[in-house]
Amino acid sequence: MREVLIIVVFYLMPSASVVQAAEVVLDSLALRADSLAAILAEQPPEEQLEELGDSLFVPSSGRAHIIRDRYGVPHIYGETDADVAFGFGYAQAQDHLISMLLSYRGAAGRLSEILGESALESDTKVLLWRIKGVAGERYGTIPKDTRDLIGGFVSGVNHYIDVYEEVLPEWVETITGTDVVALSRWLMLLFAETTGASELAKKGLEPTLKWPVGSNQWAVGGARSSTGSPIFVMDLHLPWVMPFHLYEAHLVSREGMNVAGATFFGLPVIAVGHNDQIAWSMTLNETDVFDMFEEKLDQANSRRYVYEREKERMTANRVKIKVWKGDTTYDVKRELLYTHHGPVLKSVEGWAYSARSSMMDIVGTLAQLYAMNKAVDVEAFKRILSNLEVPLFNVMYADRQNELFYVYNTRTPQRAGTFDWRSPVPGWASETEWGRIIPFDRLPQVSNPIAGFMQNCNVAPDLITMDTDLNPDDYPQILGWGTFNDRGRRTMARLSTQSDVSLEDMQRLARDTYLIAAEELKGTILAAYNHSWHEIYDPAGILASAVEVLRNWDNRATAESKGALLFCIWKTRFDPLILQIPADQRSDNQVRERLALEALRMATEFLVSTYGRVDVPWGEVHVLERGEALFPSSGSPPQTSALHTTWSKMGDDGLYRVTGGSAFTMVVDLSPDMKAFSIVPFGSSENVNSKHFSDQAPIYGAGAFKRTRLTQDEVYFDITAVDQVPLNIEEAEIEAYRAVWKRDRVLMEKADTTDVN
Numbered sequence: 001m002r003e004v005l006i007i008v009v010f011y012l013m014p015s016a017s018v019v020q021a022a023e024v025v026l027d028s029l030a031l032r033a034d035s036l037a038a039i040l041a042e043q044p045p046e047e048q049l050e051e052l053g054d055s056l057f058v059p060s061s062g063r064a065h066i067i068r069d070r071y072g073v074p075h076i077y078g079e080t081d082a083d084v085a086f087g088f089g090y091a092q093a094q095d096h097l098i099s100m101l102l103s104y105r106g107a108a109g110r111l112s113e114i115l116g117e118s119a120l121e122s123d124t125k126v127l128l129w130r131i132k133g134v135a136g137e138r139y140g141t142i143p144k145d146t147r148d149l150i151g152g153f154v155s156g157v158n159h160y161i162d163v164y165e166e167v168l169p170e171w172v173e174t175i176t177g178t179d180v181v182a183l184s185r186w187l188m189l190l191f192a193e194t195t196g197a198s199e200l201a202k203k204g205l206e207p208t209l210k211w212p213v214g215s216n217q218w219a220v221g222g223a224r225s226s227t228g229s230p231i232f233v234m235d236l237h238l239p240w241v242m243p244f245h246l247y248e249a250h251l252v253s254r255e256g257m258n259v260a261g262a263t264f265f266g267l268p269v270i271a272v273g274h275n276d277q278i279a280w281s282m283t284l285n286e287t288d289v290f291d292m293f294e295e296k297l298d299q300a301n302s303r304r305y306v307y308e309r310e311k312e313r314m315t316a317n318r319v320k321i322k323v324w325k326g327d328t329t330y331d332v333k334r335e336l337l338y339t340h341h342g343p344v345l346k347s348v349e350g351w352a353y354s355a356r357s358s359m360m361d362i363v364g365t366l367a368q369l370y371a372m373n374k375a376v377d378v379e380a381f382k383r384i385l386s387n388l389e390v391p392l393f394n395v396m397y398a399d400r401q402n403e404l405f406y407v408y409n410t411r412t413p414q415r416a417g418t419f420d421w422r423s424p425v426p427g428w429a430s431e432t433e434w435g436r437i438i439p440f441d442r443l444p445q446v447s448n449p450i451a452g453f454m455q456n457c458n459v460a461p462d463l464i465t466m467d468t469d470l471n472p473d474d475y476p477q478i479l480g481w482g483t484f485n486d487r488g489r490r491t492m493a494r495l496s497t498q499s500d501v502s503l504e505d506m507q508r509l510a511r512d513t514y515l516i517a518a519e520e521l522k523g524t525i526l527a528a529y530n531h532s533w534h535e536i537y538d539p540a541g542i543l544a545s546a547v548e549v550l551r552n553w554d555n556r557a558t559a560e561s562k563g564a565l566l567f568c569i570w571k572t573r574f575d576p577l578i579l580q581i582p583a584d585q586r587s588d589n590q591v592r593e594r595l596a597l598e599a600l601r602m603a604t605e606f607l608v609s610t611y612g613r614v615d616v617p618w619g620e621v622h623v624l625e626r627g628e629a630l631f632p633s634s635g636s637p638p639q640t641s642a643l644h645t646t647w648s649k650m651g652d653d654g655l656y657r658v659t660g661g662s663a664f665t666m667v668v669d670l671s672p673d674m675k676a677f678s679i680v681p682f683g684s685s686e687n688v689n690s691k692h693f694s695d696q697a698p699i700y701g702a703g704a705f706k707r708t709r710l711t712q713d714e715v716y717f718d719i720t721a722v723d724q725v726p727l728n729i730e731e732a733e734i735e736a737y738r739a740v741w742k743r744d745r746v747l748m749e750k751a752d753t754t755d756v757n
Helices: 002-012 018-027 035-040 043-057 079-109 110-127 131-137 144-163 177-194 197-201 364-376 377-385 486-497 503-510 514-535 541-551 562-579 588-611 699-700 711-714 730-754
Strands: 064-068 074-078 215-221 231-239 246-253 256-264 274-276 278-283 290-298 301-307 310-313 317-326 326-340 344-348 353-358 394-399 404-408 446-447 453-455 622-626 631-632 647-652 656-669 674-678 722-726
Touching: 002 177, 035 730, 043 064, 043 711, 043 722, 064 079, 064 622, 074 079, 079 131, 079 144, 079 177, 079 246, 079 722, 110 231, 144 177, 144 364, 144 730, 177 197, 177 290, 177 353, 177 588, 197 317, 215 394, 215 486, 215 514, 215 711, 231 278, 231 394, 231 503, 256 656, 274 364, 274 656, 290 344, 290 562, 290 631, 326 344, 353 541, 364 377, 377 394, 377 404, 404 453, 404 588, 453 486, 486 514, 503 656, 503 730, 514 541, 514 562, 514 588, 541 562, 541 588, 588 622, 622 699, 631 699
Parallel strands: 074 246, 622 656
Antiparallel strands: 064 074, 064 722, 215 231, 215 453, 231 656, 246 256, 256 274, 274 278, 278 394, 290 301, 290 353, 301 310, 317 326, 344 353, 394 404, 404 446, 622 631, 647 656, 656 674
């Protein structure tokens, strides 16, 4: 024990020699066996609050206070925006350092060093698109206030790495501002690439982001709300994997920042959310900011391609990608080729296929989001959006002045109308060269609609509200447009027929699990059974029981619903049967009823053999998995659509584990007494030992929300922890040793458990 205490005191007294430290230990009668725990004990929040007093929300210059509420959401206060960014970087490192660093490596084309061959394709694509290269070359063009913000964030992350270096994996490295900008560029590429999915598919390629990304957003104006002020709903649908994880935070400075919402792991700004004046969000639109070009290769030299009547030389960049395998890494060599259009994605038999995206050269996404975080009125918000440094998305806005605004946001270039830009176009023709970017004021926009509401659940601009006066013929066809979908229909139906909308109404709608597909198809099943029940051989009454379940079902996919799983299994059988018959027979009611009954028999047989019955509650099989825990969840089944969107696939054990869908939802009342409610799928921390690792999962699964804390009084009475950063030298050394001590205790406990077993 004496040796341990000598080490502890040595850590706490870095200026003393080892001998002096030892003498202190040996001569002190106060030190006992429990002294180590006493020295390393964390100060209770109550004591911290008493010490901080009135300075809790007003840290001194160069400091940040990270205040955690009951759900571990960080509320970060500082004098300057850069001070707050330091705290934000530190807080993110506390909650998800490894995930964040993997995202940075992904944006640098260095993920294979850690994850091995599974990341090689991604690394190659990132290097091909020069994601980090352009970020570094153009970093100096980013406005100084944004660079200061990024610098503060980077310093916060690196401070955490410095403090906890002893307990972090060996591969962990400090980060730079270029890493952060590169991550923002990578995210924009992944979204932009989805707009080129059709031309990629025609050449046997596909975007990295293969999930059916979509989101919901809507707002009602004061004339339709019970509060007399706008109420705004944002609900982002994303895969729950790197780099799309979302993190909730509240950032407050004395330079005018007071913003709450969510952002991607590793970014220093809020991507969607609200400040004390406005709220905003984004959903994916059907614009086209990604094109492919067919390049004719010179038969005598495959590094040359034809352009007009000349032969141009491709440029080449040879790279080595380190790939982890076992206890070592090996190099994979790649030659990256470029035409004047952009990177070459594929070459085959005298042809090359290059690509171009309007996000290729942008580095200002963070600057635009930062400005949006601090905007206070609609005109300022429009001016910020007009920079078009966020290259796509439907953007919706509401504010406390009762302004509603929507724009079909896109960084789309002028293109010749004689080509099909959803297919690869001739790269040898000058007519396919891009023109100028279409300016912001020529994009479809709606302000303060007469109907008093707007929604965009990935629908066309003219379908966001009643009587928009938007006509696709008035806009360049190359902008794209979109269509309608079940989520848009459901939202439009509810908002257009309801007045005096309350905050609770909006929360219920945000978690609405009504399946329009069930409404449309259930009648076919019931009609088929009613027409032929007397001819059906059903000695055990299983089909009759299934029909009764469907008849009594309210078409919702709540965790308690006994019809959702039955309908899901039925639909996965019915859809292929319909596709197998000639198209001209698919609307024949008799044919549809016959197939519906056949699919029902198949579904009931599967349900009985797999689950033992046909009336299985949806939440028994539709689950959130976090660590070793499973949580029942509401949400849309596969091949269906609901406002509460969940993506899942049945596993071998019969469980539908949710892997994506609604990733952050917030409902904001923009009244003078502002209120907001929010939810993420799991929790604020990626640390399996944290109480915030999965504390929101039961709430999410139940289709409910938690109250967010916005005012100083609300935050104060919900405090569970306070961190003051940066740590001074002594605090950092104590914290470093505390981390080592905690790690070693966990290892010892695991060893003891192993010995007992």
